[in-house]
Amino acid sequence: xxxxxxxxxxxxxxxxxxxxxxxxxxxxxxxxxxxxxxxxxxxxxxxxxxxxxxxxxxxxxxxxxxxxxxxxxxxxxxxxxxxxxxxxxxxxxxxxxxxxxxxxxxxxxxxxxxxxxxxxxxxxxxxxxxxxxxxxxxxxxxxxxxxxxxxxxxxxxxxxxxxxxxxxxxxxxxxx
Amino acid sequence: xxxxxxxxxxxxxxxxxxxxxxxxxxxxxxxxxxxxxxxxxxxxxxxxxxxxxxxxxxxxxxxxxxxxxxxxxxxxxxxxxxxxxxxxxxxxxxxxxxxxxxxxxxxxxxxxxxxxxxxxxxxxxxxxxxxxxxxxxxxxxxxxxxxxxxxxxxxxxxxxxxxxxxxxxxxxxxxxxxxxxxxxxxxxxxxxxxxxxxxxxxxxxxxxxxxxxxxxxxxxxxxxxxxxxxxxxxxxxxxxxxxxxxxxxxxxxxxxxxxxxxxxxx
Numbered sequence: 001x002x003x004x005x006x007x008x009x010x011x012x013x014x015x016x017x018x019x020x021x022x023x024x025x026x027x028x029x030x031x032x033x034x035x036x037x038x039x040x041x042x043x044x045x046x047x048x049x050x051x052x053x054x055x056x057x058x059x060x061x062x063x064x065x066x067x068x069x070x071x072x073x074x075x076x077x078x079x080x081x082x083x084x085x086x087x088x089x090x091x092x093x094x095x096x097x098x099x100x101x102x103x104x105x106x107x108x109x110x111x112x113x114x115x116x117x118x119x120x121x122x123x124x125x126x127x128x129x130x131x132x133x134x135x136x137x138x139x140x141x142x143x144x145x146x147x148x149x150x151x152x153x154x155x156x157x158x159x160x161x162x163x164x165x166x167x168x169x170x171x172x173x174x175x176x
Numbered sequence: 177x178x179x180x181x182x183x184x185x186x187x188x189x190x191x192x193x194x195x196x197x198x199x200x201x202x203x204x205x206x207x208x209x210x211x212x213x214x215x216x217x218x219x220x221x222x223x224x225x226x227x228x229x230x231x232x233x234x235x236x237x238x239x240x241x242x243x244x245x246x247x248x249x250x251x252x253x254x255x256x257x258x259x260x261x262x263x264x265x266x267x268x269x270x271x272x273x274x275x276x277x278x279x280x281x282x283x284x285x286x287x288x289x290x291x292x293x294x295x296x297x298x299x300x301x302x303x304x305x306x307x308x309x310x311x312x313x314x315x316x317x318x319x320x321x322x323x324x325x326x327x328x329x330x331x332x333x334x335x336x337x338x339x340x341x342x343x344x345x346x347x348x349x350x351x352x353x354x355x356x357x358x359x360x361x362x363x364x365x366x367x368x369x370x371x372x373x374x375x376x377x378x379x380x381x382x383x384x385x386x387x388x389x390x391x392x393x394x395x396x397x398x399x400x401x402x403x404x405x406x407x408x409x410x411x412x413x414x415x416x417x418x419x420x421x422x423x424x425x426x427x428x429x430x431x432x433x434x435x436x437x438x439x440x441x442x
Contacts, residue, residue, distance in 0.1 A: 013248075013249075015249060018245065018248055018249055022241070022244070022245075025226075026236060026241075027229075027230040027233040027236065028225075028226045028229040028230045028233065029229070030233045030234070030236050031228075031229035031230055031231070031232045031233030032229050034233060034234055035229075035232070040234055043234075044236060044237060044240040047236065047240060047244070048240060048243055048244050048247065051244045051247075051248060052244075052247055052248065055248045064202065064205055065198065065201060065202070065205070066191065066194070066196075066201045066204075066205065067191075067192060067218065067222060069192070069222055069226065070191070070192055070193070070194040070222075071194075073193070073194050074194040077194075101228075101229070101232045102232075135225075135228070138189075138190070138193055138195060139193045139225055139228075139229075140229070142193070142194070142195065143195075144195060145190070145195070160185060160186035160187065160189075160190060161184075161185070161186045162186075163186055163189050163190070164184065164185070164186030164189055167189050167221055167224060167225075170224050170225075170228060171220060171221070171224045174223075174224055174227050174228075176220050176223045176224050176227065
């Protein structure tokens with residue numbers, strides 16, 4: 001099932017479309033939300049808000065603007081960041097959790113599927129620490145290139161290519 | 177910039193991450209429309225980050241799934257669906273009852289004698305089925321008792337377990353001896369012995385080593401142990417080893433050492 005096949009179903013908003021949408025993306029989006037919120041119950045609330053927004057605003061999504069997944073990812077991240085702000089956390093994105101996505105793995109109870117977790121622990125171990133940081137900031141936490149450059153103390157001009165190299169490393173490990 | 181350089185620049189990753197301005201994103205979109213290599217690359221990047229985030233996601237509770245489903249589709253969770261199924265079943269039940277009543281009345285009037293015949297034979301059939309079910313239950317109870325005995329033997333902390341290894345006559349054979357220190361009772365688990373040939377039987381020996389003195393403590397020929405392969409043999413007080421040989425039916429006075437299948441020291 002690809003984005004192109006899924007979208008027409010979602011426009012119809014039927015039962016099957018919801019199941020497909022949820023099965024394909026809920027865990028991925030929850031992985032991103034939980035990495036920001038670090039509280040399972042609140043993260044599940046944010047996931048619910050995210051799905052409601054996706055479902056209700058599907059007409060505003062426009063394929064010419066980008067990937068459907070990217071659109072959902074932005075909704076999920078923005079909802080999670082709003083949640084953090086509403087709780088009077090510091091507004092500054094850079095003061096978000098210092099933990100990265102790898103830390104989630106360190107508590108085995110938190111990870112859904114232990115087999116997945118073992119698999120990913122193995123390939124995450126093979127990722128360079130520098131790559132874990134840059135993927136965490138840009139993908140999971142939604143930092144801009146400038147913010148990532150400040151945080152990691154690397155030249156702005158190299159953020160994009162370093163990230164590219166790290167995603168290539170990930171793709172080699174995942175074979176995609 | 178050619179498509180290779182474009183891909184290598186790293187802009188597609190930021191596109192998938194949602195970190196480009198609208199203008200930049202539109203440009204990537206345009207490039208992707210014109211160039212299949214770029215489309216493939218975008219799909220692969222997307223797959224990689226979906227897999228990564230999916231794998232680090234904690235469990236989502238089923239309540240959250242139900243809540244989301246309810247809010248989006250407005251349908252009730254499973255429980256109520258089951259209730260509606262019950263209603264339908266009730267209607268079906270009433271309909272079936274009406275059909276059966278009508279049918280029975282009709283048949284009663286038209287084929288009174290015949291139906292009695294049918295009913296009688298049904299009753300006979302039912303009672304014979306009942307008997308065979310009773311038999312099955314008795315068999316199951318017996319099996320259950322046998323399994324319980326087996327567990328008791330295995331769990332009894334007074335039992336020493338001696339593993340008898342395969343010998344040159346039958347290297348693949350093995351057996352276990354459960355020797356109760358308190359009661360001296362000996363049980364043999366013969367699961368690892370091959371079926372004895374026609375006219376032959378396994379004989380169990382307790383052995384004293386110096387000088388080598390074998391004492392027969394029984395034959396593994398009890399039909400009662402056919403399914404469990406757990407045999408009770410004679411008690412023994414002073415075995416230093418146990419051995420099992422293949423002997424002619426009825427057993428032998430002294431073991432046939434060429435037919436020693438398994439042996440184990442205490």
